Amino acid sequence: MAAPGKLTRFYEFGKKIICIGRNYREHAAELGNPVPTEPLLFSKPTTAYIREGQNIQIPRGCSSLHHEVELGVVIGKTGKNIHPGRAMNHVGGYVLALDMTARDLQAKAKKKGHPWLIAKGFDTSCPVSEFIPLKMIPDPNSVQLWLKVNGATRQDGTTADMIFGIAELLSYISTYFTLEEGDLVLTGTPSGVGEVVEGDVITCGLGNLAEMSFSVENPHKRDRIQLSSVD
Numbered sequence: 432m433a434a435p436g437k438l439t440r441f442y443e444f445g446k447k448i449i450c451i452g453r454n455y456r457e458h459a460a461e462l463g464n465p466v467p468t469e470p471l472l473f474s475k476p477t478t479a480y481i482r483e484g485q486n487i488q489i490p491r492g493c494s495s496l497h498h499e500v501e502l503g504v505v506i507g508k509t510g511k512n513i514h515p516g517r518a519m520n521h522v523g524g525y526v527l528a529l530d531m532t533a534r535d536l537q538a539k540a541k542k543k544g545h546p547w548l549i550a551k552g553f554d555t556s557c558p559v560s561e562f563i564p565l566k567m568i569p570d571p572n573s574v575q576l577w578l579k580v581n582g583a584t585r586q587d588g589t590t591a592d593m594i595f596g597i598a599e600l601l602s603y604i605s606t607y608f609t610l611e612e613g614d615l616v617l618t619g620t621p622s623g624v625g626e627v628v629e630g631d632v633i634t635c636g637l638g639n640l641a642e643m644s645f646s647v648e649n650p651h652k653r654d655r656i657q658l659s660s661v662d
């Protein structure tokens with residue numbers, strides 16, 4: 432097992448993805464959701480990961496795909512029941528991440544009290560940047576997160592506005608799920624989430640430390656044409 436801080440430039444992704452919802456007051460408010468009193472957790476399958484060069488694919492049945500830019504924390508040391516005071520020792524580095532969300536499918540699931548798995552975990556729903564070593568982000572609780580769609584700013588926030596900080600989140604998560612080396616924790620999105628459509632280009636960044644771009648495509652267009660030709 433790599434000691435925390437020993438992870439280097441290159442990092443092999445592929446471990447589990449735990450996500451935090453509603454960790455910024457303004458984002459909870461913009462979707463009409465209550466501010467949580469304890470962290471709200473959900474997960475994405477590992478097949479959700481994509482890297483630059485691959486496209487975000489609108490999932491079947493989704494007509495409102497939303498962008499959410501987030502700071503991703505990469506676990507560098509396995510732990511269970513991690514004390515908040517020691518939680519930062521388990522951080523191996525960071526990534527810039529997108530928590531792509533089929534907002535209409537999520538709304539339907541919420542109404543029925545069903546899980547968000549499809550809305551949050553479809554293939555390509557977790558674009559990630561290159562690995563960002565620990566030393567590049569001395570204070571992860573105070574970094575700028577920004578996102579543009581076709582060059583126009585949509586999100587511009589700071590991790591200083593997180594309701595639950597990174598140490599508290601890792602401690603909370605690890606009481607239920609062993610955090611393993613290589614796992615990724617998405618820490619929630621600031622306000623400004625919104626829709627993207629086929630052909631849009633999302634560019635986002637972590638201050639000027641990291642930047643990445645992804646195009647949006649609709650692989651189900653042909654299905655729609657075939658369906659409508661049957662009508």
Ligand SMILES: O=C([O-])CC(=O)C(=O)O
Nearest residue numbers: 451452453454499619620
């Ligand atoms: O708005 C949501 O779907 C919850 C979430 O993922 C976030 O707050 O980052």
Ligand SMILES: [Mg+2]
Nearest residue numbers: 499530619620
């Ligand atoms: Mg999110």
